[in-house]
Each structure stands twice: as structure tokens, then as C-alpha cells.
Amino acid sequence: MPRVAASSALENLRILDLSRVRAGPTCVRQFADFGADVIRIESPPGVDPNEGMGGARTGSDFQNLQRNKRAMTLNLKLPEGLDAFRRLAKTADVVVENYRPDVKFRLGIDYESLAKINPRIILASISGFGQDGPYRDRPGFDQIAQGMSGLMSVTGHPGQGPMRTGAAIADVGAGLFAALGIMTALLERERSGKGQWVQSSLLQAGIALLDFQAARYLKEGEVAPQVGNDHPTSMPTSAYRTADGHINVAASGEGMWQRLCKAIGREDLLARPEFAGQPARAKNRAPLNAEINQALAARNSAQWVELLNAAGVPCGPIYAMDQVFADPQVAHLGVAAGGDSRALGRFRLVSQAARLSRTPAAIVSAVRDVGQDSDEILTELGLKAEEITRLRAAKVV
Numbered sequence: 001m002p003r004v005a006a007s008s009a010l011e012n013l014r015i016l017d018l019s020r021v022r023a024g025p026t027c028v029r030q031f032a033d034f035g036a037d038v039i040r041i042e043s044p045p046g047v048d049p050n051e052g053m054g055g056a057r058t059g060s061d062f063q064n065l066q067r068n069k070r071a072m073t074l075n076l077k078l079p080e081g082l083d084a085f086r087r088l089a090k091t092a093d094v095v096v097e098n099y100r101p102d103v104k105f106r107l108g109i110d111y112e113s114l115a116k117i118n119p120r121i122i123l124a125s126i127s128g129f130g131q132d133g134p135y136r137d138r139p140g141f142d143q144i145a146q147g148m149s150g151l152m153s154v155t156g157h158p159g160q161g162p163m164r165t166g167a168a169i170a171d172v173g174a175g176l177f178a179a180l181g182i183m184t185a186l187l188e189r190e191r192s193g194k195g196q197w198v199q200s201s202l203l204q205a206g207i208a209l210l211d212f213q214a215a216r217y218l219k220e221g222e223v224a225p226q227v228g229n230d231h232p233t234s235m236p237t238s239a240y241r242t243a244d245g246h247i248n249v250a251a252s253g254e255g256m257w258q259r260l261c262k263a264i265g266r267e268d269l270l271a272r273p274e275f276a277g278q279p280a281r282a283k284n285r286a287p288l289n290a291e292i293n294q295a296l297a298a299r300n301s302a303q304w305v306e307l308l309n310a311a312g313v314p315c316g317p318i319y320a321m322d323q324v325f326a327d328p329q330v331a332h333l334g335v336a337a338g339g340d341s342r343a344l345g346r347f348r349l350v351s352q353a354a355r356l357s358r359t360p361a362a363i364v365s366a367v368r369d370v371g372q373d374s375d376e377i378l379t380e381l382g383l384k385a386e387e388i389t390r391l392r393a394a395k396v397v
Contacts, residue, residue, distance in 0.1 A: 003037060003070060004364050004365065005035040005037070005364075006032060006033050006034065006035050006068045006361060006362040006363065006364045006365075007033070007034045007035035007356075007359050007360060007361050007362055008035055008359050009034040009035050009356060009359035009360075009361070010031055010034040010035045010036040011035040011036065011037070013031060013036040013037065013093045013094065013186075014036070014037045014038075014039070014091055014092045014093055014094075015028060015031050015032075015036050015037070015038045015039070015092065015093065015094040015095075015096060016039050016041060016085075016088055016089065016092045016094070016095045016096070017038055017039065017040040017041060017069060017096050018041055018095065018096065018097040018098075018099070019096050019097055019098045019126065020050075020053055020054060020098065021053055021054055021098070021171075022054075022065065022142070022168055022171040022172070022175070023098055023126045023171040023172070023174040023175040023178070023200075023202060024096055024097065024098035024126050024175065024178075025054075025065035025066060025175070026065065026171065026172050026174075026175025026176065026179075027096055027124065027126065027174075027175035027176070027178040027179045027182070028040075028069070028096050028179075029065060029066075029067070029068070029175075030175075030176070030179040030352070031094075031179070031182075032067065032068035032069050033067075033068055033351075033352045033361035033362065033363065034352070034356075034359070034361045035359070035361075037070070038068065038069040038070065039069070039070050039072050039088065039092075039373070039377060040066060040069040040070065040071050040072065040368075041072050041073070041074050041076075041085070042071065042072070042073050042074075042370060042371070043073065043074070043075055043076070044073045044074075044075055044371070044395055044396075044397060045073075045370060047075050047077070047395070054066075057367055057369075057370070058343055058344060058367075060349075062367055063344070063347065063349060063366055063367050064349050064350060066367045067349060067363055067365060067366060067367060068363060068364060068365050069365075069367075069368065070368060070372075070373040070376075070377065071367070071368035071369065071370060071371060071372045071373050071374075072371060072373055072374045072377050072397070073370060073371035073374050073397050074374075074396065074397055075395060075396050075397070076107055076109075078394070078395075078396050080391060080394060080396040081396045081397075082107065082108065082109070084378065084381070084391070084396070084397075085109065086109075086117055087381050088377070088381065089109075089114050089117050089118055089121060090117055090118050091381070092118070092121060093120070093121070093122060093186065094121070094122045094123075094124060094182055094186075095109070095114060095121060095122070095123050095124070096123075096124045096126070096178070096182075097109075097123070097124070097125055097126070098125070098126040098127065099125075100127070100137060100139070101125070101127055101130075101131045101132070101136045101137065102137065104123075104125070110123070111123040111125075111195075111196075111197040115195060118195070119193075119194055119195065120189060120193065120194065120195045121195040122182055122185045122186065122189070122195040122196060122197075122198060123195070123197050123198065124178050124181065124182050124198040124199075124200075125197065125198070125199050125200075126174050126175065126178050126199075126200050126201070126202075127140060127199075127200075127201050127202070128140010128141070128144070128145065128201060128202050128203065129201055129202070129203045130199070130201045130203065130204065131199050131201075135203075140201070140202045140203070141202075142168040142169075142170045142171040142202060143164055144202075145170035145171075145174075145201075145202035145203050145205070145206045146164050146165065146169070146170050146206055147162065147164075148203055148206070149170065149203055149205075149206025149207045149209075149210065150206070150207065150210055150213070150214065151164075151165060151169070151170070151206050151209065151210060152164055152165075153224075153226070154210070154213055154224045154225070154226060154227075154232070155226065156226050156228065157226060157228040158225060158226045158227065158228065159226075160226075163226075169206070169209055170202040170203075170205050170206040170209070171202060173202075173205035173206065173208065173209045174200045174201060174202045174204075174205035175200075176205075177200045177204075177205050177208065178198060178199075178200040181198035181199075181200060182198055184198075185198055212232075212233075213232065216232075227285070229248075230285055230289070231250070231252065232282075233278070233282055234250075234252030234278060234282070235252065235278070235281040235282045235285050235288060236249060236251050236252070236257070236260065236281060236285075236288055236289065236292055237249065237250040237251065237252050238285075238289055238292075239318060240289070240292050240293055240296050241293045241296060241297060242296045242297065242299060242300055242301045242304055243296075243297055243298065243299055243300045243301075244300040244301055245300075245301045245318070246301070246318050247296070247301045247304055247305055247315055247316065247317055247318060248315060248316050248317075248318060249292070249308065249313065249314070249315045250314040250315070251313050251314065252278065254277075254278075256312070256313055256314065257270075257281070258270060259311050259312050259313050260292075260308070260311075260313045262311070263307060263308055263311040263313055264292070264295040264296065265295065266291065266292075266295050269288075269291060274287065274288075275288055301317055302317075305317055334351055335350060335351055336348045336349070336350065336351065337349065337350075337351035337362070337363050338363055339363055339364060339365070339366065341366035343366065344366055347366060349363055351363065371397065374388075374397045375388055378391070378397070
């Protein structure tokens with residue numbers, strides 16, 4: 001059956017996806033959702049000892065990462081499989097892989113080798129620690145990168161030990177940075193006519209995501225400590241107790257600080273010297289938080305959210321996941337999108353976070369069965385039915 005593009009934005013691009021688990025598929029999903037012809041290449045069943053990584057094919061995580069892609073099987077350990085891949089590479093704009101750094105060289109699908117086949121090809125390589133250097137051969141996983149990047153050292157409450165974030169942000173960050181690198185390389189190719197090698201790593205992504213925390217150390221030499229739900233430097237910004245739970249309040253600027261004190265009936269705090277100015281409020285965060293918690297105990301969370309927003313004080317509820325998707329603004333933004341699938345029935349997944357006015361992203365296809373599109377893709381390459389049958393018999397596809 002003909003391919004249905006999720007959008008017309010990138011329908012002119014073909015991307016070969018050799019990646020697995022999370023960082024690589026996150027990268028490629030950005031292109032699939034905006035209409036690129038993504039061919040996800042897996043090993044035939046029984047060839048890859050790690051083929052179960054990523055969970056059940058019908059599971060939420062797999063569907064979230066692998067939607068909108070065509071599915072093909074190729075055994076790249078066999079010469080015929082590599083030959084078919086190289087023929088595909090001649091037709092492709094981008095190849096994405098997250099093997100250990102040496103694997104692509106052993107297979108002969110490193111950038112220099114691919115560029116000889118297709119000078120316009122862009123190879124994106126995502127790794128745990130980079131393509132070279134003393135840690136290049138270490139296996140990389142999100143939590144390991146969170147620890148080594150410093151993310152875990154600034155997450156959690158003081159004295160309670162390091163804490164991972166509640167999502168795989170090093171994986172996701174590496175995938176998104178790789179996608180940004182690919183888009184940059186594609187734009188540059190319009191001028192030069194040449195492809196290039198794009199690289200990202202979980203370690204570098206984790207450090208980049210620290211943003212101002214990392215900059216504090218590099219510029220001022222400050223080693224940021226854990227401060228729990230408090231903002232490291234701008235107070236009062238924290239999760240505060242109400243009569244029936246907690247809300248977030250972010251009143252860091254002087255104007256917002258004054259509006260907060262007035263809204264909660266504590267204008268006396270403005271005259272306290274220990275709270276005069278941002279540095280003083282950050283230094284004296286414990287007594288400041290105690291005063292705000294005491295004041296907010298007078299009303300429930302919904303009342304405070306309405307009152308403080310009306311007063312121009314940034315605030316909001318702290319949701320569990322079911323509450324997130326019940327929120328009217330989340331529904332209005334179309335954060336949950338989906339379609340129909342023979343295997344899944346009606347399904348919903350998280351949509352793209354970037355909205356385009358003319359060529360928006362969409363979810364048009366659930367994950368395809370293993371190798372479902374292999375024959376179609378090989379036929380597009382010019383192979384005859386008897387050749388495809390022979391490749392199947394040899395377990396190349």
C-alpha cells in the first residue's frame with residue numbers, strides 16, 4: 001500500500017533509521033511526524049540478541065517512539081544485507097544510528113564510506129559518551145549520563161543523596177540535539193551540496209540541559225547544591241503547601257514579589273531586611289518558605305491558583321499524569337493525538353511539541369509489523385520478486 005506522509009513539511013526527505021531504545025528513535029520521530037519517509041531497519045527475528053530492547057511492540061513506549069515509520073528487516077552482518085543497505089543509502093538524505101562507536105566502522109557504514117556512495121548523505125551518530133575519547137567504548141544509558149553530567153547532583157532535597165529526574169532527559173535531549181544538528185546540516189547542504197557527520201551524546205546532552213547551573217560553575221566557579229523544589233537562585237520560587245495539597249509559585253522579580261506579598265495578605269514581608277532583594281531571599285530561603293507556607297494554608301490549591309494568577313503572580317497546580325491530560329489547556333493544545341490501528345484499535349500518543357501553521361505534524365500510523373514494508377522498499381530499489389524471495393530464503397531480510 002502507498003505510504004501516507006504525516007505532513008507535507010518534510011515529505012521530500014528519506015531517512016534510514018538504524019537506531020533503537022530511546023535517543024535515536026526520539027531523533028528520527030521528529031522527522032517522521034513531519035512527513036519524512038523514514039525506513040526503520042531492524043534485524044530479521046532471531047539475529048539480534050538485543051532485539052527485545054524497547055519493550056513490547058504494541059506497548060506505549062514502543063508506539064510513542066516508532067510511529068509514522070515504514071518497517072524493514074535487513075541482516076547487516078551478511079554481505080547481501082549490507083549491499084541492500086548501501087543501495088538504500090544512495091537514495092537517502094540521512095542515516096541515523098546509535099551503535100557503539102566502532103560498530104559502523106566494522107560494518108563499513110561509517111560517514112566516509114557512506115559519502116563515497118552518496119556525497120550528500122548526512123550520518124547522525126548518537127552515543128553515550130562521544131565518538132572518540134577515553135570513554136568512547138563504554139555502554140551509555142540515560143541514568144549513567146544523568147549522574148556523570150551533574151544532573152543528579154542538583155536534583156532532589158539536600159542531604160537525601162543524588163536523585164535522577166523522573167524522565168529520561170539525557171536520552172531525549174541527545175535525540176533532540178541530534179535532530180537539530182541534522183536540520184542544520186540539511187540547510188547547509190543546500191549551499192554546499194555536501195553531507196556531513198552529525199554527532200551527539202547522552203553525556204553532552206545532560207550537561208547542556210543543566211544550562212545556567214553549568215554556566216554558574218564555568219563562569220563563577222559555583223558548585224550548585226541540591227535545593228529540592230526551590231529555584232537555585234530566584235526566590236520565592238518553589239512548591240508551597242496549601243490547605244489541600246501543593247502548588248507551584250514563581251515570584252522571583254521584585255514586582256512579582258511585591259504582588260505575591262499583597263495577594264497573600266503578607267505585605268509585612270516587604271519590610272523584612274532578610275527578604276530585601278533577590279540574593280537575600282535566596283540566602284534566607286528556609287524562613288521565607290516557612291512564611292509563605294503559613295500564609296497559603298488558609299485556602300485550597302484551586303483558590304490560590306485563581307487568586308494569584310489574577311494578581312499577576314505566576315503559579316500553577318502540580319498534577320499527576322491523569323490530571324495533566326484532563327486539563328482544558330492541554331486538551332486545547334492537542335497534546336494527545338492518535339489514530340486507528342488494526343492491532344491497537346483507537347490509540348493516543350503524545351504529539352509534537354512544535355506547531356507549524358501550514359504543515360503541522362500528525363500521527364498517521366502506529367508501529368508497523370516487523371519487516372512489513374520490506375518487499376515494497378526492495379521493489380522500489382529495483383529488485384525483482386525472485387530476488388526478494390532468494391534474500392528471504394537466505395535470511396537477509
